[in-house]
Amino acid sequence: MTDQSTSAPPQRRTFLMVLPLLAFLGLAVLFWFGLGGGDHSRIPSALIGKPAPQITLPPLEGLQTDSAQVPGLDPSAFKGKVSLVNVWASWCVPCHDEAPLLTELAKDKRFQLVGINYKDAPENARRFLGRYGNPFGRVGADANGRASIEWGVYGVPETFVVGREGTIVYKLVGPITPDNLKAVLIPELDRALKAGS
Numbered sequence: 001m002t003d004q005s006t007s008a009p010p011q012r013r014t015f016l017m018v019l020p021l022l023a024f025l026g027l028a029v030l031f032w033f034g035l036g037g038g039d040h041s042r043i044p045s046a047l048i049g050k051p052a053p054q055i056t057l058p059p060l061e062g063l064q065t066d067s068a069q070v071p072g073l074d075p076s077a078f079k080g081k082v083s084l085v086n087v088w089a090s091w092c093v094p095c096h097d098e099a100p101l102l103t104e105l106a107k108d109k110r111f112q113l114v115g116i117n118y119k120d121a122p123e124n125a126r127r128f129l130g131r132y133g134n135p136f137g138r139v140g141a142d143a144n145g146r147a148s149i150e151w152g153v154y155g156v157p158e159t160f161v162v163g164r165e166g167t168i169v170y171k172l173v174g175p176i177t178p179d180n181l182k183a184v185l186i187p188e189l190d191r192a193l194k195a196g197s
Helices: 010-036 093-105 122-132 146-150 178-194
Strands: 083-088 112-118 138-142 158-162 168-173
Touching (some): 112 146, 158 178
Parallel strands (some): 112 138
16 A cells, blocks of 8 residues: 555656756747847947057067068057957958958058957967968967957957047957948948047
8 A cells, every 4th residue: 555645646746857847948948049049249348438458469479571570469559540450260260251351351551450369379370361361460469368358359250440549439249241341340440430530
């Protein structure tokens, strides 16, 4: 004879076993729609309207133009110039996709292109730039990723527009594409170029 008072009914026991799975699925759906449904390039940055981080980065070892070392990142380089700062790495697949667009942007001499090479081996970064061409007038090597944290980088690639006063005016999360280049990035650059001119 079994004691009915100590064992739960079969339906209740099944429900209790399935409850954690239902809770997990509910959270998964919320995360899917919350994180996957939006435009990641529009993630706001707390640095918009604030000065670019005052961080000095060494040059990318061995990267030369016209037999001279390409300079690293110096915060004073932002003063008086509109800058497009691109955080990239040779191991970043979307960085390969946006590289030709950066090379095209480099032809516009109204602003300077600055690269921050994120957690990369110098030889791999040089090979990457050798393959696509170096669009950057300056390339700072962020070997440990700390400078990128100061810039508020979520992941590579990310691109910032810095105004003449050294203030971050726009941030693009993710790769530059033909669509966002035309619809967003060029208008933001134009706006920064008109400001304070």
